[in-house]
Amino acid sequence: MTTQTLTDEALKAEVTAWLADHWKPKAGDQGAGFGLHPHRDFMAKVVEARWAVPTWPMEWYGRALSSAQAKIIEKAFAAVGAPGAGQDRSNLWANTAMAHATPAFKRTIVPALLRGEVGMCLLYSEPGAGSDLAAIRTRADHKGDHYVVNGQKVWTSGAAVADYGMLVARTDWDVPKHKGISFFFLPMKQPGIEVRPLRQITNEAHFNEVFITDAIVPADNMLGPLNNGWGVLQTALAYERSVMGDAARGPRSGQDNPKGDSALVELAREAGRLNDPVIRQEVAQVTAYKVLNRLNNARAKAELAQGNSSPIMSLGKLAMSRILHEEARLRSKLLGAGSLLEGPDHPRAEDANFLSLNAYFTSIGGGTDQIQRNIIGERVLGLPKEPEVDRDMAFRNVRSG
Numbered sequence: 001m002t003t004q005t006l007t008d009e010a011l012k013a014e015v016t017a018w019l020a021d022h023w024k025p026k027a028g029d030q031g032a033g034f035g036l037h038p039h040r041d042f043m044a045k046v047v048e049a050r051w052a053v054p055t056w057p058m059e060w061y062g063r064a065l066s067s068a069q070a071k072i073i074e075k076a077f078a079a080v081g082a083p084g085a086g087q088d089r090s091n092l093w094a095n096t097a098m099a100h101a102t103p104a105f106k107r108t109i110v111p112a113l114l115r116g117e118v119g120m121c122l123l124y125s126e127p128g129a130g131s132d133l134a135a136i137r138t139r140a141d142h143k144g145d146h147y148v149v150n151g152q153k154v155w156t157s158g159a160a161v162a163d164y165g166m167l168v169a170r171t172d173w174d175v176p177k178h179k180g181i182s183f184f185f186l187p188m189k190q191p192g193i194e195v196r197p198l199r200q201i202t203n204e205a206h207f208n209e210v211f212i213t214d215a216i217v218p219a220d221n222m223l224g225p226l227n228n229g230w231g232v233l234q235t236a237l238a239y240e241r242s243v244m245g246d247a248a249r250g251p252r253s254g255q256d257n258p259k260g261d262s263a264l265v266e267l268a269r270e271a272g273r274l275n276d277p278v279i280r281q282e283v284a285q286v287t288a289y290k291v292l293n294r295l296n297n298a299r300a301k302a303e304l305a306q307g308n309s310s311p312i313m314s315l316g317k318l319a320m321s322r323i324l325h326e327e328a329r330l331r332s333k334l335l336g337a338g339s340l341l342e343g344p345d346h347p348r349a350e351d352a353n354f355l356s357l358n359a360y361f362t363s364i365g366g367g368t369d370q371i372q373r374n375i376i377g378e379r380v381l382g383l384p385k386e387p388e389v390d391r392d393m394a395f396r397n398v399r400s401g
């Protein structure tokens, strides 16, 4: 019998038994990064057993299951804290490659991405192109079986440990800005790439400037057709926004579960303010936002078929941004003047301050809140488009700096 014909109960029993046999949480930390997974040996077993992407076809590490049966697998993994399931929803690199890479490149890259063996970064933003991403000036020039890339990227999370960057680069300067862009998996470990760390407001340095000088990318690493990179980018951005809308980093101390709804209640109790009616209302409001966002995201995910670029993902990301800012503000309010303290003797204040600053990760990274509102207005609600004077002009003639 194939798994496809298993009943829900039989599937649950199979995955539970497999986890009991294979998930030994102390199996070893192999060093994590963007795309790189700390439990890579276990991840390889998850892929081999076809638990990583169960909705994908049999020939691509899947079981051709429905989303409902895939959820059974994800829940079983979540129940024991095991990683690796649900990648058909959450692995933005593998889903983008699966939808748009050439068959040959897919064979190489997709299994490695699912096993968490490849460090990845996103080479999108440039000093002159952030919200207006179609204004990129990094160029990729065709030379036989490869492209030569020159330009500068910025705010590139994880670039220092990346093996590949998902790169958008201009390949035609004589057509309007959205129509001359191509999308590549650029090998990062080569002489033409220089990565310089940037320090963030949280005092971490996850993101970087990337200077690209005559770097080489094989033509086979192009995703989608030449000059159609904008469409591929929409798939990748939808997965990124979907992931950011689902979850965010919790306190740096790891003292409470970022997804749990009880942390604020506990903090209010500790502060002796659980009976304050205004505080109770504010705690209830943040909690209600969280629950609603989870429900909305589940509904939106049902529409995100493979390779789809659902603009509805902007809604979850925007909601998560609001939740993070509201929760951080409330934490600081509960601590009062104590929120001004810092250092290891004041973990609650450290957490509140870190969360206040880190909330900007979600409200800026992956496209700002304002841009998500534009997308929702134009592509979900069908409101008139924002004026764009350079939309139909050959990019070569666009005046920008």
Ligand SMILES: Cc1cc2nc3c(=O)[nH]c(=O)nc-3n(C[C@H](O)[C@H](O)[C@H](O)COP(=O)(O)OP(=O)(O)OC[C@H]3O[C@@H](n4cnc5c(N)ncnc54)[C@H](O)[C@@H]3O)c2cc1C
Pocket: 121, 122, 123, 124, 125, 126, 127, 129, 130, 131, 132, 154, 155, 156, 157, 158, 207, 360, 361, 364, 365, 366, 367, 368, 369, 370, 371, 374, 386
């Ligand atoms: C933590 C973090 C991680 C990041 N990681 C990456 C990464 O890995 N790879 C990558 O490529 N980039 C990354 N970014 C960059 C991020 O995508 C950009 O910062 C973002 O798209 C905004 O671009 P910008 O910084 O150039 O701001 P700008 O585009 O200059 O925007 C400045 C302000 O103007 C507003 N604005 C701009 N245009 C409009 C408009 N049309 N309508 C209304 N308001 C508008 C914006 O909302 C913003 O408030 C990261 C950013 C952060 C904060």
